Amino acid sequence: MHDVTILPTELVRLLKTDLTRLDATRLQELVLGLDYEIALLKKAKTQVDTALVKRYGAQAQAALAATGRDFGTAHITDGAVAIKAELPKKxxxxxxxxxxxxxxxTATGDRVEDFIDVKLSVSETRYTAWPPALREQFAPARTVEAGKPTFTLTVKED
Structure with missing residues (x-):
């Protein structure tokens, strides 16, 4: 088995330090570098996944069909490599x-919830556009929580 190091040595070292102490410019460079690497890795992962489908997709479908199934998990081999192919139902x-x-x-008098999963929601844009009297009726059913914060670092030009 081969050890594959994906992260640059410097990044590994930085991740072991207190990132909050980095110079803002260096922190911004780190964010941009990570965004670039993430995009590159996502693209590479998509290409590898496409290659796997091209190489093993038909074999996996045939293995499932041999057991009378269209979806599920199939086990195939390619030389010394065992491949677990999962073909999920969507x-x-x-x-x-x-x-x-x-x-x-509803017209027959039955409860919709007995047959269908029902999730009610209200668009925040609609809610804020409503008159106060209508908003007051919905307010007890509304919970507001903080989302994940995001920060964009940009180097200022002189």
Whole structure:
């Protein structure tokens, strides 16, 4: 087995230090460098995943078909390498048709929740545009939490 070092030595060293003590310019360089590396790695990962599908996809589908399945996990080999191929099922539901079905269920007197997962939400844009009296009715059902903060560092030009 080969050890593959992906992170540059300097980055490994920096990650072991207190990053809050870095000079702001150096911190900005680090952020830009990481963003670049992440984008590069995502692109590389996509290309490798595409190559895996091209190389093993048909074999995995054939292995599943041999067991009477279209989706699931197949185990194949390529020389000394064992490959676990997972071909998941992805289901999508037509929202308009589900809404029609939900109306029919309600019309018969049944509870929609017994058949369909229902998640209600309110657009924040709509909520803030409503008159105060309407917002007051919804306020008890609304919780506001802080999201993940983001920071953009830019070197100022002289």
């Amino acid at each position: 289901v999508r539901w037509d929202q308009e048709k589900l809404a029609e079905i939900a109306q029919r269920i």
